[in-house]
Every structure is written in C-alpha cells, then in structure tokens.
Amino acid sequence: MIRKTGAEVRLEGIGKRYGQVQAVKPLDLVIEGGTLVTLLGPSGCGKTTLLRMIAGLEQATDGRLFIGGRDVTLLPAGERNVSMVFQSYALFPHMSVLDNVAYGLVSSGMRRRDAHARAEAALETVGLKGFGTRLPSEMSGGQQQRVAVARALVLEPDVLLFDEPLSNLDARLRRSMREEIRALQQRLGLTVVYVTHDQSEALAVSDRIVVMRNAEIAQAGTPEELYTRPSSVFVATFMGEANRVPGTIESVTGSTAQVAIGGVRVGLPDRGLQPGPADVVIRPEAIRIMPVDAPDTLPATVARATYMGSHTEYLFATEVGELFAVGPQRLSRHREGDQVRLGLDLEGVVLVAP
Structure with missing residues (x-):
C-alpha cells in the first residue's frame, strides 16, 4: 500500500450529552496528521464516546469537528472517510478472510475482482499474504485482529480508529500486536486515534497521550511528559505505579x-x-x-x-x-x-x- 500523510483531526468545543448526563464535556483537541494519539483513562471517562464522535457513530451535541480541514460535524459515518477497528473484530464468520477484507469495497460498488486485488494487498501489508481463503474461525486471535486492521486499511481512510483493539488477547500477544500496529502506522503515515485503559499499551504506541477523567481532558502530552511531569496525582498514578x-x-x-x-x-x-x-x-x-x-x-x-x-x-x-x-x-x-x-x-x- 502507498504511504501517505494522514489527515489532521481538529475538535473545537466538542461535547456530548445524553439528557442531563454529560458524557464528554466540551473540549478542544488537535491530532496532527500522521501521528498516533491515544485516549487513555478509566471506564466511564468519555474516551470511547469521543472516539465514536470522531467516527460519526455518535452525534456531537456541542462544538465542531474537522478532518483534513473539512467540517464533518453533521456528516454521517459513511461520508467521513474514517475506518474503525473494534474490540470484538466484528468479522463475518461465514465469509473467507479475503471476502471480509473486501466487503466494504464491494458494498460501495467496486467490482469484486478489483476489490479482491486491493484486499490481497491489504492482507500483505499486515503480514497475512496467502491467508485469504481461510475462515475467521481458522485464525488465531492475533491473526483475526490483523484481518480487522486490513479491512480498515483497504478503504484507505484519512483517519484510522482503534477501540480497545488488544483487550481480547493474552499478554504476550498484546505486546507483539501493539508493536505491529505502531510499525504499520509509522510506515504508512496514518493518522490513528487509539483508545485504551492500559497505560503500558499507551506508552508503547503513542506519539501523544490524552488522559481523560470525568468526561474531560486531565492532561495531554508525549508519553515522557506525562510519565515524568504529571500535572496531578490522578495522572501520575494512572500513568504507572506511583x-x-x-x-x-x-x-x-x-x-x-x-x-x-x-x-x-x-x-x-x-x-x-x-x-x-x-x-x-x-x-x-x-x-x-x-x-x-x-x-x-x-x-x-x-x-x-x-x-x-x-x-x-x-x-x-x-x-x-x-x-x-x-x-x-x-x-x-x-x-x-x-x-x-x-x-x-x-x-x-x-x-x-x-
């Protein structure tokens, strides 16, 4: 696949309310193109809601959202040119790996032959060349995760989103997969927004980390800044043993x-x-x-x-x-x-x- 510079994501006063509940308090955040930014925090802090607003799966109730300089605040998910890798992988069990990866292209009207050619290239990118004829059930957890990443990459998104992508894997496989995701992001120049509650995972893959607490940003910075110069006791203790x-x-x-x-x-x-x-x-x-x-x-x-x-x-x-x-x-x-x-x-x- 061809390397390109990912799109900038800009959030201006973005917030989300469910009735009287403020799931994400209005916040400002800029994610530079071609970087991997992790949203880190405990359950219920708003990080997944924020990710879903970027994806277009949730409609923001406050503020504006720009991707690559384009205002996408009111656009549905299908018109934002973003792809999301879910925690559950969400692969179709009755389809081959190749058909799973090509599904989005075929659904958008691309000829099956062309879609399969693109899917083969995406599988090769994630190290699964030759695995296209297998079913998801014949793949390990780590391989299924790669298939899910290939399915997202084949759409050539401006922004790639990960929602707790490694939580279903064992500790050793999590370590190798996070290294693969980071290497892939750097090689392809992708803009990636990555959600996790695991601070070691965030430290390992991120250019910048956004620590969230109580539906707002507690501190944002490089992994080194957050670990060595935390702004609060909460950030210090969340970024490792302290x-x-x-x-x-x-x-x-x-x-x-x-x-x-x-x-x-x-x-x-x-x-x-x-x-x-x-x-x-x-x-x-x-x-x-x-x-x-x-x-x-x-x-x-x-x-x-x-x-x-x-x-x-x-x-x-x-x-x-x-x-x-x-x-x-x-x-x-x-x-x-x-x-x-x-x-x-x-x-x-x-x-x-x-």
Missing part, C-alpha cells in the same frame, strides 16, 4: 523548590507551587536501597518482599507512609523485617497538584 507521599515546600528559589520528605530534603522543579504542604509522587524505580549509614535517606522497614524472577518488589514502611519499590537484586534480596535506608533518584520524584 507512591503519593506528603511533603513540605520549605522555600522556592528561581524554579527550584526545597522540599522536605520526612527527614530528607531534596531540590525539585517547583511546578508553580508555593511554600507549604504539597503532594510528592515517587516512582517505584526511583527508590534506592542504601547502606545503613548513608546520609539524606529515609529509614525504612521491609514490610513485604516479593520475588518476581528478574527483580524483587518491595513494600517499605517509612515515616511518610508505605512505599512500593522495585529492586534489581535477585540473589541478595532483603527479607521481611529488615531495617534499611532509602535514597531517592530525583528523576523519578515530582511535585504535583492535589
């Missing part, structure tokens, strides 16, 4: 805040906060087990140590509360009840708004 502890901003000089975390004092970016009580987020990988005489460390007791093969997971009891940490030690592990000192890698420690 320890939330109380701290005190003692002073701010320039853009650096001197922060007390128990008996430890550290300098952190102030994030616009003023002296006084503050929330501090500490990533598990930022916690270091230190020698008992190490300065500027937190005294801690090992409350739990769980062997995980390649690493050990710890739960420490400290003066600022329980801390979850990941230790690389495999052979010389600490045991429950051990007294240790904990140091902090500042790259994984951040001040956040409550």
Whole structure:
C-alpha cells in the first residue's frame, strides 16, 4: 500500500450529552496528521464516546469537528472517510478472510475482482499474504485482529480508529500486536486515534497521550511528559505505579523548590507551587536501597518482599507512609523485617497538584 500523510483531526468545543448526563464535556483537541494519539483513562471517562464522535457513530451535541480541514460535524459515518477497528473484530464468520477484507469495497460498488486485488494487498501489508481463503474461525486471535486492521486499511481512510483493539488477547500477544500496529502506522503515515485503559499499551504506541477523567481532558502530552511531569496525582498514578507521599515546600528559589520528605530534603522543579504542604509522587524505580549509614535517606522497614524472577518488589514502611519499590537484586534480596535506608533518584520524584 502507498504511504501517505494522514489527515489532521481538529475538535473545537466538542461535547456530548445524553439528557442531563454529560458524557464528554466540551473540549478542544488537535491530532496532527500522521501521528498516533491515544485516549487513555478509566471506564466511564468519555474516551470511547469521543472516539465514536470522531467516527460519526455518535452525534456531537456541542462544538465542531474537522478532518483534513473539512467540517464533518453533521456528516454521517459513511461520508467521513474514517475506518474503525473494534474490540470484538466484528468479522463475518461465514465469509473467507479475503471476502471480509473486501466487503466494504464491494458494498460501495467496486467490482469484486478489483476489490479482491486491493484486499490481497491489504492482507500483505499486515503480514497475512496467502491467508485469504481461510475462515475467521481458522485464525488465531492475533491473526483475526490483523484481518480487522486490513479491512480498515483497504478503504484507505484519512483517519484510522482503534477501540480497545488488544483487550481480547493474552499478554504476550498484546505486546507483539501493539508493536505491529505502531510499525504499520509509522510506515504508512496514518493518522490513528487509539483508545485504551492500559497505560503500558499507551506508552508503547503513542506519539501523544490524552488522559481523560470525568468526561474531560486531565492532561495531554508525549508519553515522557506525562510519565515524568504529571500535572496531578490522578495522572501520575494512572500513568504507572506511583507512591503519593506528603511533603513540605520549605522555600522556592528561581524554579527550584526545597522540599522536605520526612527527614530528607531534596531540590525539585517547583511546578508553580508555593511554600507549604504539597503532594510528592515517587516512582517505584526511583527508590534506592542504601547502606545503613548513608546520609539524606529515609529509614525504612521491609514490610513485604516479593520475588518476581528478574527483580524483587518491595513494600517499605517509612515515616511518610508505605512505599512500593522495585529492586534489581535477585540473589541478595532483603527479607521481611529488615531495617534499611532509602535514597531517592530525583528523576523519578515530582511535585504535583492535589
């Protein structure tokens, strides 16, 4: 298939109400052409409703929606030139793989021979060359997912939409499929909007992530921005394991805040906060087990140590509360009840708004 630059998607004050229920509060969002943007959030946050509004499967009650500069707010799904890959794959069980992929083209009036030629090319794009004569029931879950992607690609959409596409697959297959989807998106220059509640999936595939909460955008940015500089405790904890502890901003000089975390004092970016009580987020990988005489460390007791093969997971009891940490030690592990000192890698420690 020919590489092309995907279309920009622009949402201006887009919102959705069901009676008195605000499923998506009016919001603005720009998805640049040729990028993969993930809508991430817990169930009921509005991410799937937002995706369905882009697809034309739901009618927006507020705002305007543009695809490739064209106002499609009032257009039905069939006139928007978008394709959607559903969680259930939605393949016709009585049709061959080739007929499943060609179905949209044949339905739109294309000659069957031409549609099959396009479908064969789409199957080759997703690594299923030669599988066209099989039935969906003769394919694995991962292969069925590829068929669903091929069926969407064959229509040459301006925007490709994914709704929880990997939730029916096992963990190992999810990992390989998300890598394939990302590679395909980059190779073809597609604009992709991807919905998931799995933060590791979002981190792995996205150019940008839009974290949603309570029907609105909590924060949008690159995976690195959201993980290392979350704007709130919610975003910090949703973007991976995170320890939330109380701290005190003692002073701010320039853009650096001197922060007390128990008996430890550290300098952190102030994030616009003023002296006084503050929330501090500490990533598990930022916690270091230190020698008992190490300065500027937190005294801690090992409350739990769980062997995980390649690493050990710890739960420490400290003066600022329980801390979850990941230790690389495999052979010389600490045991429950051990007294240790904990140091902090500042790259994984951040001040956040409550």
